[in-house]
Amino acid sequence: MDKSIFVSVVVSGLLIGVAFWFVSISPNTGKDAEVVPTATITDGKQIIDISAKGGYSPRKVVAKAGIPTILRVSTKGTFDCSASLVIPKLSYQKFLQPSGTEDIIITPEQAQGTLQGLCSMGMYNFQVVFQ
Amino acid sequence: MSDKNQKTLVFHVSGMHCSACILMTESELMEIPYVTHAKSNLKTHSVEVTGEFGDKSPEEIAEELSRTLRTHGYELSVEKMQKNAGWGDFTYALPIAGVIILAFILLQKAGLTNLITSSEVSYGTAFIIGLIASVSTCLAIVGGLVLSLSASSAKEGGTWRTQTLFHIGRLGGFFILGGLVGLLGNSMHLGLTANVVLGSIVALVMLILGVNLLDVFHFTKKFQFTLPSAFSRHVVKGSKHDHYLAPVLVGVGTFFLPCGFTQSMQLYALSTGSFMQGALTMTVFALGTFPVLALLSFGSLNIAHKPWKGIFFKTAGIIVIALALLNLANALATAGIISPLFNF
Numbered sequence: 001m002d003k004s005i006f007v008s009v010v011v012s013g014l015l016i017g018v019a020f021w022f023v024s025i026s027p028n029t030g031k032d033a034e035v036v037p038t039a040t041i042t043d044g045k046q047i048i049d050i051s052a053k054g055g056y057s058p059r060k061v062v063a064k065a066g067i068p069t070i071l072r073v074s075t076k077g078t079f080d081c082s083a084s085l086v087i088p089k090l091s092y093q094k095f096l097q098p099s100g101t102e103d104i105i106i107t108p109e110q111a112q113g114t115l116q117g118l119c120s121m122g123m124y125n126f127q128v129v130f131q
Numbered sequence: 132m133s134d135k136n137q138k139t140l141v142f143h144v145s146g147m148h149c150s151a152c153i154l155m156t157e158s159e160l161m162e163i164p165y166v167t168h169a170k171s172n173l174k175t176h177s178v179e180v181t182g183e184f185g186d187k188s189p190e191e192i193a194e195e196l197s198r199t200l201r202t203h204g205y206e207l208s209v210e211k212m213q214k215n216a217g218w219g220d221f222t223y224a225l226p227i228a229g230v231i232i233l234a235f236i237l238l239q240k241a242g243l244t245n246l247i248t249s250s251e252v253s254y255g256t257a258f259i260i261g262l263i264a265s266v267s268t269c270l271a272i273v274g275g276l277v278l279s280l281s282a283s284s285a286k287e288g289g290t291w292r293t294q295t296l297f298h299i300g301r302l303g304g305f306f307i308l309g310g311l312v313g314l315l316g317n318s319m320h321l322g323l324t325a326n327v328v329l330g331s332i333v334a335l336v337m338l339i340l341g342v343n344l345l346d347v348f349h350f351t352k353k354f355q356f357t358l359p360s361a362f363s364r365h366v367v368k369g370s371k372h373d374h375y376l377a378p379v380l381v382g383v384g385t386f387f388l389p390c391g392f393t394q395s396m397q398l399y400a401l402s403t404g405s406f407m408q409g410a411l412t413m414t415v416f417a418l419g420t421f422p423v424l425a426l427l428s429f430g431s432l433n434i435a436h437k438p439w440k441g442i443f444f445k446t447a448g449i450i451v452i453a454l455a456l457l458n459l460a461n462a463l464a465t466a467g468i469i470s471p472l473f474n475f
Contacts (some may be wrong), residue, residue, distance in 0.1 A: 008222040015229030022236050079260050081200055081268060081391025088467025093323040095398055098252070103285060118471055121238075121389050121463025123268045125471040 039063035055125035065130035084120035224445035261419015264392035275454035279340035281428035285435035300382025304415035313409020330462035337455035344448030
């Protein structure tokens with residue numbers, strides 16, 4: 001095989017590998033040691049805080065299943081896609097104000113399994129895992 | 132000029148892809164004094180040239196005629212050149228595309244959005260938001276579309292006019308539609324389903340254009356027809372007989388492309404409640420995105436006439452395909468069909 005082709009293939013392979021490594025770090029794998037934040041429960045209501053700006057934080061939240069839950073999404077000077085929130089399972093779509101908080105009500109019936117939220121273009125996402 | 136000195140020769144033309152190319156090659160060849168007749172054939176990629184060539188060999192004639200056509204990207208040869216897909220170009224195109232894609236991802240990871248610290252929108256912030264948007268993930272959809280359209284257009288012999296009209300359409304569209312959003316108080320947001328459908332369509336168009344840019348597979352020539360022919364004729368191929376309207380309309384259409392930044396600007400324009408403020412905010416935002424988009428479109432037009440254009444088109448093709456797949460995966464994830472594959 002031609003030497004330059006070989007170099008090209010190796011370099012491209014490495015680049016693609018690194019690129020995938022950067023974007024595919026899913027919240028489930030990798031940093032297992034990192035503590036997954038849990039939702040707070042006050043007065044029988046569960047509140048999950050997510051901040052939205054250039055992505056969602058925290059990326060993964062563990063919550064208790066089957067209790068009334070409020071997903072509180074706060075924006076602060078958010079002009080990027082993360083303001084355009086979509087939660088497919090709840091058929092929820094809303095364009096959040098650049099700054100403020102938005103409460104999304106999750107009924108006990110909906111608070112099951114894994115809830116995936118993402119921005120309308122799909123490049124930012126977060127998970128709420130009900131246990 | 133007696134007829135017996137006239138000779139008719141058939142040459143193979145490389146670089147002839149479109150119907151505009153037929154007119155182009157024919158008219159260019161006819162301008163050569165000793166050529167009396169030229170007839171191009173798109174199907175066989177050949178041209179029949181009649182003229183007084185003296186006792187030059189066909190190879191010499193091909194070389195002479197090529198000199199005229201080379202500036203337009205065509206090359207005449209006696210033998211039908213074996214289908215040169217330019218596989219060698221990939222040696223460079225693949226790593227270059229890799230570096231660009233990686234740089235794009237790193238740029239997203241760098242947290243550009245944190246540069247926006249104010250939560251109030253002024254014309255200044257609208258411009259900066261535009262600048263950031265043009266190198267953000269919006270680039271994957273708007274920039275990807277601009278790159279695929281302009282590189283394809285340049286490849287098919289489009290002119291600077293097509294590109295200019297696109298940008299005029301974009302800026303003008305943002306002004307008028309931004310004003311209407313402010314005036315009517317309707318954000319013109321597309322619903323979730325429409326967003327997903329539009330995202331998927333854009334991704335598919337980009338995919339087809341990207342594969343065509345690679346210019347490797349014979350079957351992609353057939354793929355080309357899967358784009359509506361009017362779309363490909365008016366938008367992609369900026370022929371001499373091009374419509375003014377089509378590139379302008381595509382430019383206006385970018386107002387509706389799913390891009391988070393554009394949408395939040397639209398939301399702000401909505402809150403102003405006035406035509407002028409809405410119009411100006413959206414125009415200033417579009418001006419912010421202009422430098423990068425202009426670089427993409429006029430850059431590809433410029434490069435299309437450089438000797439290393441083969442590498443450029445293949446690089447652009449790979450990047451466009453990668454962005455198209457990214458957009459498609461994102462659109463499907465938004466619809467809840469697949470779980471998200473990427474997170475920036």
